[in-house]
Amino acid sequence: MKQISLNKSISIEFTKNKFLISASLLFIVTGLNYFYISYGDLPKGQEWQMIFSSIPFLNTMLISIMMSVLASRCIDIENKGNMWNTLPTLESRKKLFSSKLLFGLIHIALFCFIQTIMILYLGIKFMIGGGFPIFALLQTEFAEIIFGMIIFQLQCLLSLKFRNQFVALSIAFGGTLAGLFIAFVSKSALTPWSVLFSLSTVTMDYDSATRNMLLSWNAIDIKAIFISFLYFFVTYKLSLSVFNNPETGNFKIAHVNRKSKNAYTILPAELIKMKRNPVWIPFALIPLISAGIGIINFLSNQGVLSFDWASLWTQESLFLGLFFLSPLIAILASLDFRMEHLGTNWNIMLTSSSRFKVLKDKWLTVAIISTVCMLWIAFIYIVSGKLIGITGSIPKEFYLRILASILCIIAVSSFQCMLSLIIPSFAIPVGLSFLGNILGLLLTVKGFFYATPFSMLIYSMGSTNITGEINLPVVIITCLLYILISFAIGLLYLNRTDIKTGR
Amino acid sequence: MTETILETKNLSKKNRVHDLSMSVPKSCVYGFLGPNGAGKSTTLKMILGLIKKDSGEIKLFGKKVSNKNLLNLLHQTGSLIENPGGYPHLTGLENMQIIAKLKGVKETEIEKALKTVRLYEQRDKKLAAYSLGMKQRLGIAMALLGDPKLLILDEPTNGLDPAGIMEIRKLITSLPKERDITVIISSHLLNEIEQMADYVGIINHGQMLYQGKLSNLESSGQSLEQIFLKLTGEKESL
Numbered sequence: 001m002k003q004i005s006l007n008k009s010i011s012i013e014f015t016k017n018k019f020l021i022s023a024s025l026l027f028i029v030t031g032l033n034y035f036y037i038s039y040g041d042l043p044k045g046q047e048w049q050m051i052f053s054s055i056p057f058l059n060t061m062l063i064s065i066m067m068s069v070l071a072s073r074c075i076d077i078e079n080k081g082n083m084w085n086t087l088p089t090l091e092s093r094k095k096l097f098s099s100k101l102l103f104g105l106i107h108i109a110l111f112c113f114i115q116t117i118m119i120l121y122l123g124i125k126f127m128i129g130g131g132f133p134i135f136a137l138l139q140t141e142f143a144e145i146i147f148g149m150i151i152f153q154l155q156c157l158l159s160l161k162f163r164n165q166f167v168a169l170s171i172a173f174g175g176t177l178a179g180l181f182i183a184f185v186s187k188s189a190l191t192p193w194s195v196l197f198s199l200s201t202v203t204m205d206y207d208s209a210t211r212n213m214l215l216s217w218n219a220i221d222i223k224a225i226f227i228s229f230l231y232f233f234v235t236y237k238l239s240l241s242v243f244n245n246p247e248t249g250n251f252k253i254a255h256v257n258r259k260s261k262n263a264y265t266i267l268p269a270e271l272i273k274m275k276r277n278p279v280w281i282p283f284a285l286i287p288l289i290s291a292g293i294g295i296i297n298f299l300s301n302q303g304v305l306s307f308d309w310a311s312l313w314t315q316e317s318l319f320l321g322l323f324f325l326s327p328l329i330a331i332l333a334s335l336d337f338r339m340e341h342l343g344t345n346w347n348i349m350l351t352s353s354s355r356f357k358v359l360k361d362k363w364l365t366v367a368i369i370s371t372v373c374m375l376w377i378a379f380i381y382i383v384s385g386k387l388i389g390i391t392g393s394i395p396k397e398f399y400l401r402i403l404a405s406i407l408c409i410i411a412v413s414s415f416q417c418m419l420s421l422i423i424p425s426f427a428i429p430v431g432l433s434f435l436g437n438i439l440g441l442l443l444t445v446k447g448f449f450y451a452t453p454f455s456m457l458i459y460s461m462g463s464t465n466i467t468g469e470i471n472l473p474v475v476i477i478t479c480l481l482y483i484l485i486s487f488a489i490g491l492l493y494l495n496r497t498d499i500k501t502g503r
Numbered sequence: 504m505t506e507t508i509l510e511t512k513n514l515s516k517k518n519r520v521h522d523l524s525m526s527v528p529k530s531c532v533y534g535f536l537g538p539n540g541a542g543k544s545t546t547l548k549m550i551l552g553l554i555k556k557d558s559g560e561i562k563l564f565g566k567k568v569s570n571k572n573l574l575n576l577l578h579q580t581g582s583l584i585e586n587p588g589g590y591p592h593l594t595g596l597e598n599m600q601i602i603a604k605l606k607g608v609k610e611t612e613i614e615k616a617l618k619t620v621r622l623y624e625q626r627d628k629k630l631a632a633y634s635l636g637m638k639q640r641l642g643i644a645m646a647l648l649g650d651p652k653l654l655i656l657d658e659p660t661n662g663l664d665p666a667g668i669m670e671i672r673k674l675i676t677s678l679p680k681e682r683d684i685t686v687i688i689s690s691h692l693l694n695e696i697e698q699m700a701d702y703v704g705i706i707n708h709g710q711m712l713y714q715g716k717l718s719n720l721e722s723s724g725q726s727l728e729q730i731f732l733k734l735t736g737e738k739e740s741l
Contacts, residue, residue, distance in 0.1 A: 164592075268604065269600075269601040269605055272601050273590055273601060275597065276593065343586065343588045344584060344586050344587070344588040345589070345590070347582070348589075348602060348605075348645060351577050351582050351584075352605035352606045353606070498553070498554035499548070499554060501585060501588075
């Protein structure tokens with residue numbers, strides 16, 4: 001049989017993945033990247049250092065999420081279409097893997113190319129003098145490509161191993177969160193998600209006497225480059241070996257009979273579906289990781305932070321509130337709707353129950369589980385504060401903020417349910433939520449607290465300032481509005497469009 | 504006069520179904536025949552409200568179907584459209600519990616439905632471990648929950664082995680007699696329909712070509728296969 005050329009394989013890959021979708025993702029990611037690096041004042045004489053120091057911070061998240069979403073989608077389209085029985089009969093597994101890797105490489109290369117143009121534009125716009133740091137640019141882009149491909153390969157591996165993308169993407173988010181935190185503790189690439197930070201071209205030193213941030217160019221770190229190559233080859237070898245396994249993509253199910261006592265259960269239908277789904281793992285673990293690293297940070301930075309409840313909250317909830325809580329809700333909503341998008345389940349659901357009830361039950365399931373997660377975050381905060389011996393009472397505003405956050409979580413749940421209903425992919429609504437969250441953060445910084453459900457959640461959690469003012473009546477009204485609009489759009493979509501199955 | 508349980512008048516969906524009128528008498532097996540892509544599934548989905556009709560009228564149990572009464576009418580029907588659905592990470596029993604809750608049916612009925620399709624012993628196995636035949640039977644069990652008056656089955660014997668086909672056939676033909684259930688079964692397998700149906704409707708390119716008693720066709724001296732090929736124009740292409 002004549003083998004398909006690599007060019008053709010890549011073009012097939014782009015056709016399968018609908019380039020418009022990945023191009024939109026690329027557009028949003030680069031847009032956010034520009035928004036972030038051009039935001040704020042650039043310190044005189046250290047403009048380039050400032051730009052190149054902010055890139056690894058944001059891109060540890062942006063590239064990680066973009067590449068995870070792309071890889072997950074890349075593998076999931078084959079899972080959903082049961083293509084693992086067909087594709088290996090048409091082209092070699094190695095070529096199949098190579099075409100997927102090239103698909104990822106083209107995206108990260110495009111990202112770097114657009115970023116270069118943006119950096120050059122910033123240089124012209126702000127008339128930055130002192131010579132263009134071409135070496136820093138090359139090193140940064142090398143780091144981004146290596147980092148992007150490590151994440152892409154890792155995610156391919158996870159998405160193949162866990163057909164249920166819930167686990168695969170939860171690990172991606174947990175890893176990104178851990179990578180981000182670890183970057184504040186150590187510059188070494190302790191996880192694959194810390195690679196970009198370890199290759200950063202700029203070092204930031206905080207001078208506690210002058211309360212200034214000192215930025216300086218880094219020398220090439222051979223050890224960091226070696227470790228990043230090591231990650232690259234290990235993830236490459238591991239994912240290739242999974243691809244080469246003839247049983248790749250075959251769903252292995254233990255044929256164990258489960259003992260059921262009787263046919264009765266008091267669980268609602270939506271909660272029965274959550275059985276044996278590892279929903280609790282990310283919801284339990286991600287707040288724990290966040291709190292754990294937050295406490296370490298809190299205790300090791302006592303020179304800068306005060307030993308009180310307000311400071312502890314900023315450390316424990318900062319990254320969770322600013323970046324990860326909304327995507328966590330998005331993962332849950334995607335999981336809940338994926339169960340219907342797969343196969344012909346919409347047919348059964350919508351001939352057995354009203355569209356209103358189907359949507360309402362799904363939204364409530366996502367909202368309730370996410371609310372429990374918020375209470376879990378609050379519980380960890382109180383217990384950990386007591387354990388490390390913080391005295392005094394918890395600020396009154398904390399309880400108000402938890403209440404407001406729960407309302408915002410219910411609004412975000414409604415919004416994500418609408419997205420997951422309309423977009424049949426698992427990864428895209430999750431990616432959109434992450435990017436929406438970063439946009440929400442930027443809007444919050446600008447003072448547009450109520451502009452999106454994400455910005456409202458960030459504002460309500462008060463991760464940077466727990467004792468700051470919060471306008472609860474406005475939060476309640478805006479939440480209700482978001483819930484109503486999202487629910488109405490979802491219901492309208494279910495009522496007006498033909499039901500498509502097996503997407 | 505025979506009571507009609509389902510009636511459509513000039514039912515249309517752009518490019519798929521054109522002015523289709525069908526009439527299904529009560530307590531019979533109605534074979535809905537047509538080649539692949541003829542519009543069978545689209546018609547059945549329009550009847551169940553899964554896709555919107557562009558024009559035409561649907562009457563279920565003598566009542567004109569509207570958005571307001573659709574769900575009430577559907578509660579008296581059971582359906583298995585396209586491939587059997589379900590949640591692979593859950594057991595057969597758990598899948599049935601979900602449908603029972605959605606239909607508002609007592610969970611005591613689960614046992615009855617599972618026994619009817621002979622899956623009761625396999626109820627604690629995960630759906631992912633079921634064979635295609637078992638999934639089809641579970642799909643029928645889901646459709647049977649709530650004692651429906653009308654059962655709509657879209658190619659229910661797809662992918663089944665001969666023994667499985669025989670089993671489903673036996674089950675379907677017993678339903679009108681033993682439980683007064685009307686069954687609409689769509690298929691492109693003529694032999695299968697010939698052995699089950701009392702009435703047939705033959706559709707091609709979204710248009711109804713023939714509708715009536717199967718015995719009337721047979722009395723013409725021609726086999727169902729000959730008539731089907733003649734009506735659908737497939738004879739010429741053979």
